[in-house]
Amino acid sequence: MIEKYRVVPDQIIKEIALSRRLPLNHYLQPTLKSSINIGKAGYKGEKEVDYYLELLPNDKFRIFQGIRLPRDSYFFQMDNLILLPEFILIIEVKNIEGTLFFDQEHNQFYRISRLTKERQKMNDPFKQVKRHRKQLFQWMAKHGFPLVPIEYLVVNTNEDTLFDSSGNQHDMFEKIIHSEYLLEKVYKLEQKYQKEYLNDKDLRKLSKQLLKADTPLIFDIRQFYKFDDADLIKGVRCPQCNTVPMTWYKRAWQCDKCKHRSKDAHKPALHDFFLLISPATTNLKCREFLKCDSTDTIRYLLKSMNFKTKGIKKGMQYTLSFPPSQILK
Ligand SMILES: [Zn+2]
Incomplete structure (x- = not known):
């Protein structure tokens, strides 16, 4: 069941409002346009993943479409969180284009452009989701929940992207998949875990606590763009x-x-x-x-x-x- 539905990010809503209230030739328009496009593309990718996740059996999978939890003085935001009695799954959504190449010897990720074949260093696409996994472990321990296996996946919504590596070990490519293989992957994970860690009561309690702790990001558009009220139409x-x-x-x-x-x-x-x-x-x-x-x-x-x-x-x-x-x- 969907415990929490995705909403349009506050940032996009406010940027669209600002763009329509500023003159077309205002100096902020190009920046706004680019940011709105990036935001919309990210949201579209997340909705695409939602489409697949909504096909999962209603009675077993508790799905949170985007959740932002407090951890000490900061927050961590997961694109998708799924609770099952046997394990928890975090899914991050990315849109990497071209070829994602991993150089095993130097432990470095590259993106290879399809057009120019140019190799560009990129951040480890798993770094963020691994950090979220750790933060979720800590959050659950703090709230008195038992230690539950937490799995993670990175879903790339660009279906033309190739995944490649310099060596034989393709372990990491088990963790990054195209969205159309997502359900297959989730069912595989479901088979892997047999032991029940969370009973029905635990799951209800955990869902309730997660929803209570969820703090959607409020985008401070005035602070971010520092626009002058006199410029607004x-x-x-x-x-x-x-x-x-x-x-x-x-x-x-x-x-x-x-x-x-x-x-x-x-x-x-x-x-x-x-x-x-x-x-x-x-x-x-x-x-x-x-x-x-x-x-x-x-x-x-x-x-x-x-x-x-x-x-x-x-x-x-x-x-x-x-x-x-x-x-x-
Ligand atoms: Zn008119």
């Missing part, structure tokens, strides 16, 4: 022709250019405000951001959106009552 965007701003006229937003009218075009604009400027807003700040002078109109719009409120009158603060990952829907 303010106003409600026309859903028909993209013109900013629309004008509130006769109880709806109206586009000055194409005359399109909308009752809820302010919603994406307010979401952008929460994602980019502050997690809380006031009537005044909304008037500025939505480019609408009427206090009553803004109060009416905010009231219709089911925000959490704090304070009274002019000082009333509105905050999101749902996670930003739902905004994209």
Whole structure:
């Protein structure tokens, strides 16, 4: 069963919001575009692996599609975590292109480009997942769980990638596989482990504790990109022709250019405000951001959106009552 479903990373959601609120010729646009593309490709790869993992028998496999756990003063994030009575499996998702080559003599990984055949040194693709394995052992011990075998796999979602090595020992290539062989590999591991380490009660308890400890990364976009609020394009965007701003006229937003009218075009604009400027807003700040002078109109719009409120009158603060990952829907 899926204990935790994957959500779109906070970073991508916020970067997309920033990109659409900055002028097309803004100096941050190329960096944002590249980062959004990398983020989307990573997310797509993870979803591809989710597709296979969701085919596993529901009653036996407890799957966490991405989980981030605290360990002392830092966190460690696993792309997939699977619990079974006999063992635990961590799966990292990578997208390595060309040929992954291991030079056994020098204990060094290389990526060989398909086009230029150029050899480029690369980090050990197993290093991160091995570290996660160690951290999970420690986390479980700290929370009083028995010592359970923890296996790991690296799934490469680029199916054209070749794996090669300079020697005869191909052990590590047992641990890195293409996604289409993932289920076969998981069933093989299942056969390898016969002894039960976690009973039903342990598994339920472990799942509960993992979900409780899970702390998704909140991306601080203001700190990261250090953009100037004055550069942000303010106003409600026309859903028909993209013109900013629309004008509130006769109880709806109206586009000055194409005359399109909308009752809820302010919603994406307010979401952008929460994602980019502050997690809380006031009537005044909304008037500025939505480019609408009427206090009553803004109060009416905010009231219709089911925000959490704090304070009274002019000082009333509105905050999101749902996670930003739902905004994209
Ligand atoms: Zn328009």
